[in-house]
Amino acid sequence: MNQHLSILGSTVLLSIILATPAWSVNPAGYGSAGGEFNIKISRVPANELAKAKSTNPPFEPTPEILAEGEKIFLGRGGCISCHGAEGKGDGAAAKNLPIQPRNFTNPKFNTYRTPGEMMWVLKNGSMGQTGRVPGTGMLPVVQPNGFISEEDGWKVLLYERSLGEQTK
Template sequence: MMKRTLKTMVLLSMMIAFTGNLALAGSERDPLKPRVPKAERGTAKKMKSPFGDLDEAPAEIVAEGKKIFEGKGTCVNCHGKDGDGQGPAGKVLNPGPRDFTNCKFHKRRKDGELMWVVMNGSPGTGMVSMIPATISEEEGWKVLAYERSFCKK
């Protein structure tokens, strides 16, 4: 437990260090702008979840994703329990984390683009690579199924 807490603190410190000016902290910038670099976007869009279309993932996959999001994935620290980007660490990041309650965002992004960000981080933001340091690729897909569910609430 102590090791995981230390790991989380290090990750949060890195995120804050990458964000620069905190005056505009907590506000998501350009919510519809893709975060996958243009040169890699085509490949990312073709990535497919082992669970099929994440908008229609089985309830048990979404539930497992929630458990990872709120637990070992540490997503909740930035994206918040409600997925709105207002977690405790998210409030100080500049730009703020993605707001997964934004349905327009979900309609514009393919599942593979979201996975690319989980795997590689998001350039110019506090989002760092989560795979394989924190979660497995399969767990990443489950988290994304849960993130997609925020638009349905």
């Protein structure tokens, strides 16, 4: 785990160094919820968007699934370090990122993204693939490029969506 995190750390640093000149963001927004890059723009490239949008989770967000998703978010997924304990995008590592992590408690986010688009990001990261959003610290987390299974990815993203449902 520690070894994994340090690899993650250096990759994040590298992407910051690469991303900063063209896309520097006002440091006043660092570490604060809501300092995100435009959430209305999908992070999925145009030629893969229709397929991503029509990909549905393999199970319903039952209380059991959401509880497992929360465990992954706070534990082995490491999402908490950037997205924060409450999913507001204000985790400890967020301060070091030029683009702020997603605030999942914003109910609007769920209206701009389908679960399938979120899964695409879990598999591919948000690395500037569309050319409309700069590369960010959101690296691939689902296998094969990430470290959690696809099933765990669905659980944790359903949990993230539930945070926006609660604040509606």
